[in-house]
Amino acid sequence: MTSRQRIYFATLFVLTIVVALFSMHLGGANIGLEEMWKAVFGTLNESSKIILFDIRAPRIVMAILIGMLLSTSGVVTQSVFLNPVADPYIIGIASSATFGAVVAYFLKLPDIFYGIFAFIFSAILSLVIFKMYVRARSIATLLIIGIAFSSFLGAFTSFATYMIGEDSFKIVAWMMGYMGGASWGKVGIIIIPLCLTLAYFYSKRHELNVLLSGDSEAKSLGVDVEKSKKHLLIVSALAVSFSVAFTGMIGFVGLIIPHTIRLLFKTSDNAVIIPFSALVGALFLLVSDDIGKSVLAPTEIPIGVVTAFFGAPFFLFLALFNRGR
Secondary structure (H helix, E strand, O other), X not given: OOHHXXXXXXXXXXXXXXXXXXXXXXXXXXXXXXXXXXXXXXXOOXXXXXXXXXXXXXXXXXXXXXXXXXXHHHHHHHHHHOOXXXXXXXXXXXXXXXXXXXXXXXXXXXXXXXXXXXXXXHXXXXXXXXXXXXXXXXXXXXXXXXXXXXXXXXHHHHHHHHHHHHHHHHHHHHHOOOOOOOOHHHHHXXXXXXXXXXXXXXXXXXXXXXXXXOHHHHHHOOOOHHHHHHHHHHHHHHHXXXXXXXXXXXXXXXXXXXXXXXXXXXXXXXXHHHXXXXXXXXXXXXXXXXXXXXXXXXXXXXXXXXXHHHHHHHHHHHHHHHHOO
């Protein structure tokens, strides 16, 4: 990073902390700055402590972690497919993760298995999609593959939801993107795939830059293209699967954020895009959750609806822009 980029990064980091503190104030219970100040000195009453530290705080941290996972997985997926619309949600990877998580729920397994089942299904589908895309290499084919797999797996997910019965409303709300189920236990679980994926993605930043130059160029520089892309897709599937398992379908984050960073900094260097995408993705999802909680309060808008509100026009812009090039 340049010195100016470091200043931008530090500014965004501080802004994220400020928004996180402001988010502690939002919610059904009216807890103002005075109560939050009391919390610092440990003089807050017990009920307010529970609301702040057991309900709101883990939700805020979860939004930050999920935003980092989804945005960085979007960076990598787009680099692997050399395609600006290759968001994990659009090409069907997230649908397979949803199916795996619903199966785990249907089998009444512990929370950790939601992520494991989601990862298994999404990793398999990622490799299948990659094999099919390699043969065609077109945006239209990638979108058709994504729609086909999403519809196919969506049918099984809908059937499983129907079979669950009385608890199906919880599944429907979760599938629209839901942060309300956050807990410190889930935060502890999701930190593990977050650390693994971020470390792996950043360690492969130079290799990702080489892949952007095309398969032939990458091979001439000594990169095992197919092996490298498979590994990157599997780790990207890990990021998406645990995100879906704990917060449901939150689309377009991996599409919006990487492109925003590229447009702002006018660069394709993943050494810059990956860390900035992680931070901006965290901020974006945190703000989106705040919007969902406050716009129609006390009714809460699912966070997936909020991100789709911003993401769908952005996707349309990309589709039309690339068509015209």
